[in-house]
Amino acid sequence: MTKKTSRYSQVKSYILDGISQGSWSAGERVPSENELVDLCNVSRMTARRALQELLIEGTLIRIKGKGSFVAEEKQQSSLLQIRSIAAEIKEQGFEHHAEMLQCSKELASPISIKNLRLNEDEYCGHSRILHFQDDTPIQLEERWVNLKLIPEYTQQNFNQITPNEYLTSIAPVTEAEHSVEAIIGTGSIRRLLEVDSDEAILLLERKTWCNGQIVSYARLYHPGNSYRLGTKFKTS
16 A cells, blocks of 8 residues: 555544444544554554544544544434534534635626526625634635625625524525535645545535525535435425
């Protein structure tokens, strides 16, 4: 094995095999970064990445000061929840911070015309934010917002609050549609996410409504594995 991705995949397989074979059951601690370095003969960075991916995927949970533990099996309905990336990261025991790359008012483009149902002479809010899990870039969020519903969107500081948290405080989600797929991604997106040359990018496309009106359309890019999921639901 010479590729970095192969090394952290080996560490992930070591942990997953241990869970499936009963070495570690739900609620039990798995080896730490330092222990995995010796057990799998990898660098600490590689061990950390393997653990982080298993945390993101929900296989493990992190308890601050104690380590990583096998998570209880989750209900499938949890996949349908719309949650702030900051809340998800903090729940797993990591620190979240964000870098606002863009937040501007712009004339409707083909993307916003199609997904927000705007006219060509109307404006939308357009933001690009890079979210970090500790010091690791974990999500690039690109979002187009209907300024007729959220007129002050472009005036917000999204280094302090996530767009999801702000939007749901103004226009709570009553309906959503999303799909997930693995893509190659552009060079700029791959550089921002620090993705290896042979690693896929996970793209989540999400559109949200409030009482029948489209609020936003987002493209959320993550380092990730290949799979696809689509769903549409309404909140009660």
